Amino acid sequence: MRKFFSVDRLLDTLRMVLTGPQVLAFVPAACLAAFWLGGESALVTTALGLPLVFAATGIWGSRSYTASSSGIRPSGAVTYDIFQSEMRVLSETATNNGENAACIAMALDDYADLQDLHGQAAANHIKQQFSDRILSIIRSHDIFSQIDQNRFLIGLHPSPHLDLEACIQMSGRIQSAVEEPLLLNGAGVYQSCSIGFCLHSDLRQTEAEEWIGAATAALAEAQRSGPSTIRAYSTATRRRSLVRANLRKEFEAALDSGDIRPWFQPQESTDTGKITGFEALARWEHPIKGVLGPQVFLPFAEQAELMERLGQVMRHHAFEAMRAWDRAALFIPRIGINFSSDELRNPGLIDRLKWELDQFELTPDRLAVEILETVFSRRPDDVITRNVTGMAALGCCIDLDDFGTGHASIASIKRFDVSRIKIDRTFVAKSDQDPSQQQLVSAILTMAERLNLETLAEGVETPGEHALMAQLGSDHVQGFGIAKPMPFEQTLDWIAAHQAKLRGTPKISRKMG
Known part of the structure; x- marks a missing residue:
């Protein structure tokens, strides 16, 4: 639900104001109020006591991965080891509080083509922009990590309002952000991403590794369905994932x-x-x-x-x-x-x-x-x-x-x-019945003849298509x-x-x- 993210974002902002170093700005006002109400002794107690209280409670840098942890990346993403550790904490918190949490897995579509067309440096630049956009969407107490060259994870902090619809809404926001043109050498590059997610409540076991694996299994299903697809994890996903895992092992043996x-x-x-x-x-x-x-x-x-x-x-x-x-x-x-x-x-x-x-x-x-x-x-x-x-x-x-x-x-x-x-079969199909198809094939064959190239028409299924390809000038069928x-x-x-x-x-x- 949209309400879940708007309310949580407001509360998160308030929490950041009250628990961050910026709260020191209120110390002078607190000291002045203490002096008016209790005199010099109250002033001294307040001036010395407030910073000590903040330091003792560890209110600054209370997130295990937000201050100067060695696992932090400049982009704001955490390493995969830290992500796993934090997901264990999220799982325990969700279980103890009776709330729901989620793991979201994402991948840029057609990443190999992006690499080949623009080069690795450009692909890295695109990924950095992708990461920046994700970090601008999620709340500060959610977690974000890149787990390999083209897969990313988000851990959504437990909330009583987090459900299937909220995850779909969040996934849609991510896709909308990514589909805005990404800048590359001053020009816009249009990119999409596939997303899979798993709610904590949908897990049979609550280990972090299984949770992450469930989200990535949902992502794999999304990628098989085509670009810019969203899939939620379910028990059917698990069954299909196990079947594919077994087939994959059998495939490796079948090669030999x-x-x-x-x-x-x-x-x-x-x-x-x-x-x-x-x-x-x-x-x-x-x-x-x-x-x-x-x-x-x-x-x-x-x-x-x-x-x-x-x-x-x-x-x-x-x-x-x-x-x-x-x-x-x-x-x-x-x-x-x-x-x-x-x-x-x-x-x-x-x-x-x-x-x-x-x-x-x-x-x-x-x-x-x-x-x-x-x-x-x-x-x-x-x-x-x-x-x-x-x-x-x-x-x-x-x-x-x-x-x-x-x-x-x-x-x-x-x-x-x-x-x-x-010549692809999409041009050949029903070409003996469709004049526009005939014109396309004829144009391709004319170009090939001018370039002194041989031609082969694929997907010839009927005698009519066969005869037409021969008459138009295709060398092979x-x-x-x-x-x-x-x-x-x-x-x-x-x-x-x-x-x-x-x-x-x-x-x-x-x-x-």
């Missing part, structure tokens, strides 16, 4: 056991209908839950910093498949593999890739490095840029994935030496209309069936001129 491996989706030429490549798509063949897609396990991989390990596993199995197709006299020109930002930030990526290709006796031109369009808006001097240009120089095909959904410029496309753009992703064991039969079908299929003429 071979249960994580690529499934392959074919790409074909619109000129000849022949297979021009396969894209390797990660799948988890779970022994109980069945086949799980990347939307299930990629968050675990990112949180556990296992994206590089996942990439290595994917390349190993994909290159192994290429070698097996070669030995079966089924020449597949190219395999497309997605490279994550974590992999592309590794300065040793090029050397490792050379070794992996050599191990399977593959030439670099048979690898299509698929990179999301968002990567292409990065600064030109970072490790990602050097790795992408290095792979292009090695002879790999650079595929710009999900084209049209990010911010890639023509200059960056040329700088990265892109070989092919993959991929999607359920050609085939769904399949395990390696099924590719051999599918290739044979496709080739047999191809022999009886008339050629689709492409747009000329």
